[in-house]
Amino acid sequence: MNANFENAKTIQEELKWFQNVVDTRFKNYFEGQKIDILDVQPPSVEHQTSDYANCINEHKMNIEERAVLILSLIPHVKPSFLDFFFTKNKMYDVPYSEFGGLKHPMHNGFLPTGETVLFLLGGTNIEKRFELMKLFDKKHFFHLNSILFLEKSSSTEPFFSRQLLLSQEYLALFISGKKHKPDFSPHFPAKRIFTTYEWKDLVFSEHLTNGLDEIKNYILHGKKLKNKFQFGKQIKSGFKVLFTGPPGTGKTLTASWLGKEYKKDVYKVDLSMVVSKYIGETEKNLSRVFDLAESKDWILFFDEADALFGKRSTTSDSHDRYANQEVSFLLQRIEDFDGLVILCSNFKRNIDEAFFRRFQLVLNFEIPDVNQRRILWDKSKTEDFEYHKNVDIEYLSENYELTAASIVNILHYSILKCLNRKDGEDRIITINDINAGIRIEKIKQGKSIV
Known part of the structure; x- marks a missing residue:
């Protein structure tokens, strides 16, 4: 079955459950009801094989962990889901600080923070909120497996005011079924x-x-x-x-x-x-x-x-x-x-x-000695090409102190010259080819040409 279809099906069911979690928290908060969030049971994923279900099953996630996981995914798959969090406190005409959340200049939706997690799962219960803080501990599997995290920000801001972020690897896995390997960017200098x-x-x-x-x-x-x-x-x-x-x-x-x-x-x-x-x-x-x-x-x-x-x-x-x-x-x-x-x-x-x-x-790592250079001249040309009889590998090895990279570069220049010749001669490296390559390499390195 298509990985996208399987993930979408699992996530859709998870969203329905999470909607009940959100509704329950708001009823408790605004209407004074006292329903335990943990009584809102999530759908079973025990026999599902989607990447999303596998992540839940592999880490044996409890209700709170599943809620945090789906919350971190929502801005990417259904941002309108969180619009209710923009509700203003009529007494002060400002958004409820309890809800947490951020707004980005390039995104109109509500971006959940650590405070959003604490509100949804802990309400105003201070003891419960303290317990929930363990979800972002460095010993928790969320951190150990780089699944999700709270974005680092200024040390002067409250820790849980940080944005809740799903890692790029798991976002790619849940959306495309393929694991993402991060690459160089201004925010990832590797x-x-x-x-x-x-x-x-x-x-x-x-x-x-x-x-x-x-x-x-x-x-x-x-x-x-x-x-x-x-x-x-x-x-x-x-x-x-x-x-x-x-x-x-x-x-x-x-x-x-x-x-x-x-x-x-x-x-x-x-x-x-x-x-x-x-x-x-x-x-x-x-x-x-x-x-x-x-x-x-x-x-x-x-x-x-x-x-x-x-x-x-x-x-x-x-x-x-x-x-x-x-x-x-x-x-x-x-x-x-x-x-x-x-x-x-x-x-x-x-x-x-x-x-x-x-x-x-x-x-x-030293410049190769004569014997090592001899081996490099032989190995680096590969079996696709051969040296003309006028090429003396012994002489080249003894008289040119070259690194492995330089030898490869010289052969690169030489082989390009080979390929420019007519059939029958386009696989034979001549001493003229090599000498031209050596000159180019020396000029590049700022060395004198004898």
């Missing part, structure tokens, strides 16, 4: 990275191979050690790794490969962008990244770590002071993150020595 490379395609030194084994051990056993053994009390959450080395030596590729190998999404955050462009929004935006990453067991990859762990300088103005506050926030979140964090720097010497103790592992 981008998913991935690779098509397999282990056999990679060329690593013994040092890097051993280091990757250490990371593998953490991925396979780290959380078990932390949570199930007494020794876990002595160690900090997560595993922090620093990748250093010149551009093109495979730092980003390796992080992407780790995700592919161990079936984890890898999200890359450019720290130089975060601590400049997003000043003022950094905490809120990065909190969203960290919260999602922890709930989904992502690998976080921070590029340009010099911006975070670089040698400290004196603060010169308010902009710098604010940036330093953001850096402190980032450092703390990375420190507390219960997962694999990889930070990347092109130059190890740029990292403040005081920060090295924060890393469980430091891996240096």
